[in-house]
Amino acid sequence: MTATGVHAPSASALLSARRGRGPAELLHARLLVSGGLADPALLARLVSLYAAAGRFRAFHAHHLHAAGLRTYAALIARLARPHPVLAFSLFALSSSSSRHALRTSCHVISAVLTACACLPLIYGRQVHACAVKVVPPRDVFVYTGLVDVYAKCGDMVASRKAFDEMPRRCVPSWNALVVGYARNGMFLEALRVFKELVEQGLEVPLDQVSLSSALSACTGARNTRFGRQLHTYSIKVGLDVSALCVTNALLDMYTKCCCFREALVLFDATGCKDVVTWNIVIVGCLHENRFKEACVMFRSMFRGGILPDDVSFATALQASACLASCILGATIHASVVKTGFSDSPGLSSSLITMYAKCGCLDDARRAFDLAEDHLCVMSWTAMITALQQHGHGGQAIDLFETMLEKGIKPDHVTFVSVLSSCSHSGLVEEGRKYFNLMTQVHRITPWSEHYACMIDMFGRADLLSEAKQLIDQMPVKPDESVLGALLAASLNCGELELGKKVAMKLFEIEPSNSGNYVLLANIYASHGRLEAANEVRRWMAYQEIIKEKGCSLFNIENRINGLFGGFQKLH
CATH class of the missing domain: 1.25.40 (Serine Threonine Protein Phosphatase 5, Tetratricopeptide repeat)
Structure with a gap:
C-alpha cells in the first residue's frame, strides 16, 4: 500500500x-x-x-x-x-x-x-x-x-x-587511460602507461581490467615477451583462473602471436569457459589451418552445453568451407536455424561463402534468396564473389546492378569482386565504368587489389599500354599484387623486356614466390629462349624454391580427397 x-x-x-x-x-x-x-x-x-x-x-x-x-x-x-x-x-x-x-x-x-x-x-x-x-x-x-x-x-x-x-588517481583512472590507448590502436603507449601504473606501487593491486587491457595491447603490439610476464603475474595474484576476461585475453594473445601450443595448454587448464573462450581457440585453429580441429572443437562446445553465438557459427562455417565439406556445412546451417541465428546478416554471408566454396552454387543462391529481407552489403558481396568465382561474371555484374538499385552502398571488397568479374569475363568497358564509379561517385580510395584487377583486365584484353598508364597514375608505389598482375599481362601480351624488369622487382619483394619464376620462365619459352627459361628453373632449384602442386578436391563417401596426380586422403 x-x-x-x-x-x-x-x-x-x-x-x-x-x-x-x-x-x-x-x-x-x-x-x-x-x-x-x-x-x-x-x-x-x-x-x-x-x-x-x-x-x-x-x-x-x-x-x-x-x-x-x-x-x-x-x-x-x-x-x-x-x-x-x-x-x-x-x-x-x-x-x-x-x-x-x-x-x-x-x-x-x-x-x-x-x-x-x-x-x-x-x-x-x-x-x-x-x-x-x-x-x-x-x-x-x-x-x-x-x-x-x-x-x-x-x-x-x-x-x-x-x-x-x-591531483589524485586510483586504479580505475589508470585503467581508463590504458584501455583508451589500446582501443585507439596506440598499443605501445598503452604498455608504457601500464608500466607507469606498475611503478606507482599503489596499495590497490592491479585488477582484471588492468591486466586484460595490457594483454590486449600486447596482442596488438605482438609483444609476446611482455605478455608472458603478465601471464606470470596473473598466476601470482590468482587472476588467471578467477577472472575469465584475463584468461580470454591471454588466449587471444597467444593465438594471435603464433603461440598456439601455449594457447591450447592454457585452454585445457581453464576450468570455466564461456562462448568467448571457445571462439578464441576455434578462430586460432582456423588461423593455423587446422580446419578439422576447429570443427571438432565447435562440436565439443555444443556438447558441453555452451550455446554458440554468431561468431562461433561463422567460424565453423569458414572451417567447413576450407575443408570443402558441404555436408558438414549443411549440418552447421541446420544448427543456425534451430538456434535462431538465421537472421544474422553476418551469418548469411558466411553461409553463402561456405556453399560457394563447396561447389554448391545453387545452395548459395538459395541461402541468399532466403535472407533477402535482412541482407547487408556483406551478403551481397558474398553472392557476387560466389558468382564470379564460379565463372558467372555476367550474373555477378547483374546482381551488382540490382544491389545499386536497392540503394545498398558497396564497399571496397564489393568492387574487388566486381572488377575481377569484369576481368575474367572480358568486360573492359564495364570495368572502366565501375572503377570510375568507385572513385568518383562512391569516393572509395582504390586498394592495390583494385589496381591489380584492372591491370589483369587490360592484360587479358591485350591493352598493355593502358595497364602501364594506370600504374603510372597510382598514388602509391605498386606492390606485389599489382606487379604480379603486370607480369602475367606481359606473358599474355608477349612483352619480354617488360616482363624481365617486372620479374626482377618481384624477386626482390617476394624472393620465395615460385609463381613469379614460373611466369618469367614461360615468357622466355614463349619467345623461343628455352635456355633462358631453363636457367630460371635452375635458379629456382638452387634457391630451393619449389612450385606447389595443384590440388583438386572432391568428395567420396563423405570424405574429402585431394588429387595431386594421385589420390591423397585429406580427412
Whole structure:
C-alpha cells in the first residue's frame, strides 16, 4: 500500500498502460497516483514518451525540477545508454537555468558522462567545461569519467591531459587511460602507461581490467615477451583462473602471436569457459589451418552445453568451407536455424561463402534468396564473389546492378569482386565504368587489389599500354599484387623486356614466390629462349624454391580427397 492507500502497480502494468490516446499523460497519471515517479526506470520511460511526443521541454519545466537530486542523477544514468541525446538534453536544460543550478553536481555529471561516451566529442567537451566550474579536480570519479569519454571519442591527447591534471588517481583512472590507448590502436603507449601504473606501487593491486587491457595491447603490439610476464603475474595474484576476461585475453594473445601450443595448454587448464573462450581457440585453429580441429572443437562446445553465438557459427562455417565439406556445412546451417541465428546478416554471408566454396552454387543462391529481407552489403558481396568465382561474371555484374538499385552502398571488397568479374569475363568497358564509379561517385580510395584487377583486365584484353598508364597514375608505389598482375599481362601480351624488369622487382619483394619464376620462365619459352627459361628453373632449384602442386578436391563417401596426380586422403 502507498501513502494514498492505492496499490502501486507493477512496472510491466505501468508500461503497458501507455496504449491508447495520450500514452505519456496516461502513464504520468498512473505514476502520480501510485507514487512511481521515484522509480528511475519508470521515470525514464515517462521522459522518453514525452520526448517522442515533442513535449519534453514543457514536461521538464513543470515536473522534473521537483525531483530529488539522487532521482535526477539516476534518471540521467538510466537514459544514458539507450537514449544518450535525451540524457544530455535533460542535463543541458537544467544546467542552463540558474534556478536549477543545484542539479549540476558531481553525481549528475558522472551520470551524463556515460551518455557523452556514445556521442560526438563536442558533447563531452561541454560537460568538461561544466565540471571545471562545479567539481573539484580531486573528485577522482568524475575526472576518471572524463578520461574515459575522451578516449572513447578518439581524442587521446585530451584524455591524457585530463589524466595528468588529476591531483589524485586510483586504479580505475589508470585503467581508463590504458584501455583508451589500446582501443585507439596506440598499443605501445598503452604498455608504457601500464608500466607507469606498475611503478606507482599503489596499495590497490592491479585488477582484471588492468591486466586484460595490457594483454590486449600486447596482442596488438605482438609483444609476446611482455605478455608472458603478465601471464606470470596473473598466476601470482590468482587472476588467471578467477577472472575469465584475463584468461580470454591471454588466449587471444597467444593465438594471435603464433603461440598456439601455449594457447591450447592454457585452454585445457581453464576450468570455466564461456562462448568467448571457445571462439578464441576455434578462430586460432582456423588461423593455423587446422580446419578439422576447429570443427571438432565447435562440436565439443555444443556438447558441453555452451550455446554458440554468431561468431562461433561463422567460424565453423569458414572451417567447413576450407575443408570443402558441404555436408558438414549443411549440418552447421541446420544448427543456425534451430538456434535462431538465421537472421544474422553476418551469418548469411558466411553461409553463402561456405556453399560457394563447396561447389554448391545453387545452395548459395538459395541461402541468399532466403535472407533477402535482412541482407547487408556483406551478403551481397558474398553472392557476387560466389558468382564470379564460379565463372558467372555476367550474373555477378547483374546482381551488382540490382544491389545499386536497392540503394545498398558497396564497399571496397564489393568492387574487388566486381572488377575481377569484369576481368575474367572480358568486360573492359564495364570495368572502366565501375572503377570510375568507385572513385568518383562512391569516393572509395582504390586498394592495390583494385589496381591489380584492372591491370589483369587490360592484360587479358591485350591493352598493355593502358595497364602501364594506370600504374603510372597510382598514388602509391605498386606492390606485389599489382606487379604480379603486370607480369602475367606481359606473358599474355608477349612483352619480354617488360616482363624481365617486372620479374626482377618481384624477386626482390617476394624472393620465395615460385609463381613469379614460373611466369618469367614461360615468357622466355614463349619467345623461343628455352635456355633462358631453363636457367630460371635452375635458379629456382638452387634457391630451393619449389612450385606447389595443384590440388583438386572432391568428395567420396563423405570424405574429402585431394588429387595431386594421385589420390591423397585429406580427412
